[in-house]
Amino acid sequence: MFDALTRQPDDPLLALIGLFRADERAGKVDLGVGVYRDETGATPIFRAVKEAERRLVETQPTKAYVGPEGDPVFLDRLWALTTGEAGKGRATAALQTPGGSGALRLAADLMARMGTKGIWLGLPSWPNHASIFKAAGLEVITYPFFDIPSQAVLFDRMMEALAGAAAGDAVLLHASCHNPTGANLSAEQWRAVSDLIAEKGLLPLVDIAYQGYGRGLDEDAAGLRTLLATVPEALVSVSCSKSFGLYRERTGAIYAACSNSETALSVRTNLAALARTSYSMPPDHGAAIVSTILGDPALTADWKAEIETMRLRITTIRERLAAGLSARWQVLTAIREQEGMFSLLPLEEADVLKLRAEHAIYMPTSGRINIAGLKTAEVDAVITKFLSL
Numbered sequence: 001m002f003d004a005l006t007r008q009p010d011d012p013l014l015a016l017i018g019l020f021r022a023d024e025r026a027g028k029v030d031l032g033v034g035v036y037r038d039e040t041g042a043t044p045i046f047r048a049v050k051e052a053e054r055r056l057v058e059t060q061p062t063k064a065y066v067g068p069e070g071d072p073v074f075l076d077r078l079w080a081l082t083t084g085e086a087g088k089g090r091a092t093a094a095l096q097t098p099g100g101s102g103a104l105r106l107a108a109d110l111m112a113r114m115g116t117k118g119i120w121l122g123l124p125s126w127p128n129h130a131s132i133f134k135a136a137g138l139e140v141i142t143y144p145f146f147d148i149p150s151q152a153v154l155f156d157r158m159m160e161a162l163a164g165a166a167a168g169d170a171v172l173l174h175a176s177c178h179n180p181t182g183a184n185l186s187a188e189q190w191r192a193v194s195d196l197i198a199e200k201g202l203l204p205l206v207d208i209a210y211q212g213y214g215r216g217l218d219e220d221a222a223g224l225r226t227l228l229a230t231v232p233e234a235l236v237s238v239s240c241s242k243s244f245g246l247y248r249e250r251t252g253a254i255y256a257a258c259s260n261s262e263t264a265l266s267v268r269t270n271l272a273a274l275a276r277t278s279y280s281m282p283p284d285h286g287a288a289i290v291s292t293i294l295g296d297p298a299l300t301a302d303w304k305a306e307i308e309t310m311r312l313r314i315t316t317i318r319e320r321l322a323a324g325l326s327a328r329w330q331v332l333t334a335i336r337e338q339e340g341m342f343s344l345l346p347l348e349e350a351d352v353l354k355l356r357a358e359h360a361i362y363m364p365t366s367g368r369i370n371i372a373g374l375k376t377a378e379v380d381a382v383i384t385k386f387l388s389l
């Protein structure tokens with residue numbers, strides 16, 4: 001019976017990890033990986049996370065199920081962190097989920113249940129967006145968001161496309177630190193797209209997965225907060241994988257901002273029912289860590305200080321790369337203004353393969369680089385290798 005299945009292609013990013021590992025050359029550089037790396041090449045556990053874990057080991061009274069909704073205290077604290085004043089007092093339905101991916105899948109399942117037909121997705125995007133939406137049975141409607149050769153956001157094209165959306169269609173927006181381009185909307189553009197979404201009666205689904213890695217914790221959520229203040233209904237998918245370094249703990253949440261508490265209750269019961277028939281109950285450990293940190297002012301301050309150090313490391317490397325690479329590719333001064341871990345370089349596949357074969361610099365053939373994959377000491381050598389292409 002299993003013969004009915006055809007073999008699926010390997011995930012190209014996972015395959016790249018294997019190739020990098022097998023490379024024995026000294027000084028090899030991994031720009032493909034999708035996690036934060038520090039100056040030593042490690043993906044560290046936040047100090048505040050370690051401390052919260054220690055406290056949990058000592059005080060956690062049980063490992064009984066947390067229930068399909070998860071822990072309401074975690075959900076409230078994370079909502080406050082993400083949405084600030086804009087989220088205060090808003091009627092919301094919230095569920096703790098297995099990572100941001102789990103949140104996106106629940107959002108997609110909810111939309112399918114509501115009868116949402118299409119979801120608008122700007123390209124390029126994180127490849128799993130389209131896969132998750134299609135798996136839930138939604139139609140994915142794409143439009144160009146970013147022009148790789150000029151490194152420009154195609155905002156007019158985006159607005160034109162969304163002007164043609166039908167009332168009730170959904171639209172996926174990256175809150176900040178866009179994956180894979182690092183390109184973001186300005187405050188003015190957020191206001192314009194929020195107005196258009198409200199006017200056309202569209203349902204925004206905002207994916208916030210890198211809060212703190214761009215311009216700062218509040219700054220990275222500013223566009224989302226503008227949107228929330230403008231639209232009657234919205235879905236917000238939060239991933240704690242990067243912001244708290246909890247990748248493998250699968251920590252996240254889905255929120256539906258509703259126009260009244262009656263609707264919020266109905267949405268919550270539907271999200272819970274969808275979770276129940278999928279993974280049933282969310283994992284707890286990561287959410288308990290986040291809740292412990294956000295519930296303790298000293299731990300919160302330490303976590304904020306640490307993520308700020310990480311953010312500054314990324315912005316420093318962005319500046320050095322922009323200065324060096326723009327000697328050959330003028331447009332790459334844009335790397336300085338781009339935010340978060342990723343930028344998408346205007347490279348041909350042959351260039352990417354040449355960098356890999358001749359210089360042991362690894363990145364996917366799309367040309368996406370993880371800025372955090374670079375150590376400061378390596379930047380000049382890497383720039384020289386790029387310029388030799």
Ligand SMILES: Cc1ncc(COP(=O)(O)O)c(C=O)c1O
Nearest residue numbers: 099100101126179207209239241
């Ligand atoms: C844009 C974006 N959204 C969501 C996610 C989901 O992250 P996770 O499921 O690991 O929390 C990622 C992970 O890479 C991402 O890049």
